[in-house]
Amino acid sequence: MTQRAVELLSNYIKLDTTNPPGNEYLAAEFFARILETHGVPFKTYQSKPGRASIRAVIQGSGQKKPLIMLHHMDVVPANGDEWSFDPFGGEIIHGFICGRGALDTKSLGIIQLLALLEIKKRGIKLHRDLIFLATADEESGGDCGVEYLLREYPDDFQADLVLNEGGYLVKDISSNSLVAMISPGEKGPCWLKLSRKGMTGHGSTPHSQNCLEKMTRAVNRLLNYEVPLKLTPIAAEYFKKLARSWDLLKPYADDGREDTLLKLLADNGLLSMPQISAMLRNTISLNMLKSGDRVNVIPSSAEALIDTRLLPGQDLQKWLHFIKTQLADDEIQVETVLGNEGNASDMYTESYNLIEKALLDHYPGAVVAPYLMTGTTDSRFFREKNMLAYGLCPVEVPPDDMKSIHGIDEKLSIDSLIKGIEVYTDIIRRLCA
Numbered sequence: 001m002t003q004r005a006v007e008l009l010s011n012y013i014k015l016d017t018t019n020p021p022g023n024e025y026l027a028a029e030f031f032a033r034i035l036e037t038h039g040v041p042f043k044t045y046q047s048k049p050g051r052a053s054i055r056a057v058i059q060g061s062g063q064k065k066p067l068i069m070l071h072h073m074d075v076v077p078a079n080g081d082e083w084s085f086d087p088f089g090g091e092i093i094h095g096f097i098c099g100r101g102a103l104d105t106k107s108l109g110i111i112q113l114l115a116l117l118e119i120k121k122r123g124i125k126l127h128r129d130l131i132f133l134a135t136a137d138e139e140s141g142g143d144c145g146v147e148y149l150l151r152e153y154p155d156d157f158q159a160d161l162v163l164n165e166g167g168y169l170v171k172d173i174s175s176n177s178l179v180a181m182i183s184p185g186e187k188g189p190c191w192l193k194l195s196r197k198g199m200t201g202h203g204s205t206p207h208s209q210n211c212l213e214k215m216t217r218a219v220n221r222l223l224n225y226e227v228p229l230k231l232t233p234i235a236a237e238y239f240k241k242l243a244r245s246w247d248l249l250k251p252y253a254d255d256g257r258e259d260t261l262l263k264l265l266a267d268n269g270l271l272s273m274p275q276i277s278a279m280l281r282n283t284i285s286l287n288m289l290k291s292g293d294r295v296n297v298i299p300s301s302a303e304a305l306i307d308t309r310l311l312p313g314q315d316l317q318k319w320l321h322f323i324k325t326q327l328a329d330d331e332i333q334v335e336t337v338l339g340n341e342g343n344a345s346d347m348y349t350e351s352y353n354l355i356e357k358a359l360l361d362h363y364p365g366a367v368v369a370p371y372l373m374t375g376t377t378d379s380r381f382f383r384e385k386n387m388l389a390y391g392l393c394p395v396e397v398p399p400d401d402m403k404s405i406h407g408i409d410e411k412l413s414i415d416s417l418i419k420g421i422e423v424y425t426d427i428i429r430r431l432c433a
């Protein structure tokens with residue numbers, strides 16, 4: 001099993017599915033060959049030339065609606081010069097499988113594939129269809145992937161439960177115990193392009209209509225505003241679970257009050273941790289500023305691109321109104337490049353409880369906690385259609401390696417992969433049999 005799993009992941013990483021352009025057909029063909037060998041029926045979908053997705057199914061009795069195991073085959077670009085190994089070499093180095101996608105999300109794809117094949121091999125009777133779904137284009141918004149599939153082939157993707165990327169196992173920073181995460185929700189990206197025109201002129205004679213100066217002042221007004229904290233149900237539950245092993249959260253474990261929690265997080269410096277801060281508020285990040293091309297010329301236009309992210313439950317229109325009020329400059333045009341609200345699935349369900357129980361069985365002593373993702377995934381498309389979607393990838397990842405997702409030197413230990421396959425297969429069995 002170990003050698004086969006390692007080989008599969010290594011070979012999968014070697015397929016360059018960098019998006020753009022994607023070329024996910026390479027990966028779809030890779031899966032098609034394996035599925036064919038094992039006699040699992042499958043279907044491929046092509047949204048555009050080179051942009052393929054693949055769906056395989058093991059039939060169940062139909063007592064319950066299907067379960068979809070979802071992952072995306074595309075990866076974000078990797079600049080090999082910055083890496084200490086070839087991002088598309090699939091090398092095995094000191095017990096790690098190395099390369100782009102080792103975490104996001106090619107390992108999950110191999111885990112799901114091997115869970116599917118194992119269940120087929122053992123002839124386990126299922127009370128629902130088990131669907132393996134590997135898609136294109138997650139990293140660029142899903143237009144050529146899940147968005148396309150759900151629009152064009154809705155009947156193929158009806159499910160009671162979708163398990164997607166999202167929850168890893170990490171060592172707790174304060175108690176050293178394992179935290180196993182299940183992600184029932186994620187924030188919504190709202191990307192804004194601000195543009196402003198102004199009067200040009202010579203840099204030697206400054207005037208008051210310099211659009212770049214006006215833009216920076218307006219953006220500063222926005223950035224200087226401290227966005228209020230807001231405890232979502234997912235974050236409340238997350239800290240409630242952590243409070244069982246974190247002494248510093250003990251008062252919150254005792255009284256369960258929101259103000260107690262926020263005060264504890266503030267007093268202990270945890271709110272200054274970007275990941276925790278982002279779980280508890282809408283965020284604003286100024287990431288691009290474009291204007292001018294000569295030092296002695298007052299520019300005639302200025303542009304700022306801002307990445308904001310909304311917690312589930314926040315209203316997009318109200319947020320846009322807040323942004324404009326804060327900029328306080330009527331001549332700035334605000335264009336919504338991408339406007340999504342946050343989204344979340346119910347976490348008080350039989351399926352959630354079952355996954356939680358399985359994780360506790362495999363990792364006695366671990367804390368299993370719901371986690372609000374700050375990034376976005378394809379889960380949002382399924383949640384929009386009222387399907388339950390959870391992020392679950394039971395592999396242990398050291399905190400430092402989390403930075404390699406979309407960063408450099410992405411890798412996963414062989415031990416984590418193998419344990420992940422065992423745990424995931426058991427969870428799927430419990431959910432389907």
Ligand SMILES: [Zn+2]
Binds near residue numbers: 076139406
């Ligand atoms: Zn990603």
